[in-house]
Amino acid sequence: MTFQNPFGQPLLTFPELDKSPLSIRAKALVFIDPRSQQLRQALEHLAPQALPVLIRGETGTGKELLARQIHRASDRAGLFVSVNCAAISPTYADAELFGYSAGTLGGTASSRAGWFGSANGGTLYLDEIADLPLEIQGKLLAALENREVTRVGAQQPQAVDVRLVAATSIDLARVVRAGRFNERLYQYLLEGALELPPLRERRGDILPLAEYFVGIYCVRLQRPLPLISEAAQRLLEAHAWPGNTRELENVIHFALLVNDGDEILPEDLDLPDTAR
Numbered sequence: 135m136t137f138q139n140p141f142g143q144p145l146l147t148f149p150e151l152d153k154s155p156l157s158i159r160a161k162a163l164v165f166i167d168p169r170s171q172q173l174r175q176a177l178e179h180l181a182p183q184a185l186p187v188l189i190r191g192e193t194g195t196g197k198e199l200l201a202r203q204i205h206r207a208s209d210r211a212g213l214f215v216s217v218n219c220a221a222i223s224p225t226y227a228d229a230e231l232f233g234y235s236a237g238t239l240g241g242t243a244s245s246r247a248g249w250f251g252s253a254n255g256g257t258l259y260l261d262e263i264a265d266l267p268l269e270i271q272g273k274l275l276a277a278l279e280n281r282e283v284t285r286v287g288a289q290q291p292q293a294v295d296v297r298l299v300a301a302t303s304i305d306l307a308r309v310v311r312a313g314r315f316n317e318r319l320y321q322y323l324l325e326g327a328l329e330l331p332p333l334r335e336r337r338g339d340i341l342p343l344a345e346y347f348v349g350i351y352c353v354r355l356q357r358p359l360p361l362i363s364e365a366a367q368r369l370l371e372a373h374a375w376p377g378n379t380r381e382l383e384n385v386i387h388f389a390l391l392v393n394d395g396d397e398i399l400p401e402d403l404d405l406p407d408t409a410r
């Protein structure tokens with residue numbers, strides 16, 4: 135399904151999520167600025183190919199949303215499995231990622247597929263990949279290249295077909311040079327590199343995104359749709375958005391909580407007053 139935004143351009147939407155209108159996550163991709171449209175073209179070109187993807191972008195720029203869109207546009211039948219590498223326990227990283235067989239790990243009765251196995255036939259999204267323990271990085275590469283994994287405690291490897299989409303908010307090349315990231319895994323990921331520019335470098339997205347979030351949160355809050363006053367629009371456009379789209383989303387959410395009138399005013403925006 136596509137729907138028109140107030141700027142007249144169709145948005146890409148995620149039909150499988152249309153059933154849950156209150157879910158803010160991954161409902162649509164607002165890509166209006168010319169830089170975003172270029173990115174959308176690169177995405178459409180890359181998505182159907184079997185290549186791994188590395189998304190580079192600051193915090194809150196929409197990396198996970200982009201990864202979900204890549205999965206959707208790839209027509210891979212399996213799941214989209216999202217894992218934050220910073221949250222993986224260093225001690226059990228092996229088992230968490232590649233699974234374990236029954237009887238291992240202190241006598242657990244059942245086996246587990248692990249994140250990698252759960253993404254079989256689908257897409258594994260590894261957020262902040264630089265945080266993946268170094269020992270696991272080589273194993274991840276081997277699993278991707280050989281298309282098989284051996285669960286912790288298992289004798290035989292199992293065949294798996296996983297497309298990796300990784301994200302990083304830091305410069306991985308520097309981490310490689312510092313000896314803390316596997317160079318071959320880095321080269322493997324570079325085959326499909328996508329750069330997600332910060333919001334301040336695609337200012338044409340700011341107002342469309344603001345309108346989009348107003349629409350989403352009004353449904354969520356069950357309130358009528360207000361306009362964004364011109365002064366508030368100027369303020370939104372002038373802000374540097376260090377927290378990117380996530381920060382914009384929070385600012386709009388806040389504005390709708392503090393003002394239930396028919397116009398969002400500059401004082402409703404929790405922003406430094408630069409444009410008045």
Ligand SMILES: Nc1ncnc2c1ncn2[C@@H]1O[C@H](COP(=O)(O)OP(=O)(O)OP(=O)(O)O)[C@@H](O)[C@H]1O
Pocket residue numbers: 158159160161162163164165191192193194195196197198199200261303343346379380383
């Ligand atoms: N182009 C977009 N169109 C619509 N919503 C977006 C867009 N980009 C980001 N968002 C929304 O902004 C929020 C942040 O996006 P997301 O979680 O994908 O960012 P991220 O780069 O993964 O952030 P982090 O670095 O914190 O992990 C989400 O609610 C997402 O749905």
Ligand SMILES: [Mg+2]
Pocket residue numbers: 197198261
């Ligand atoms: Mg993220």
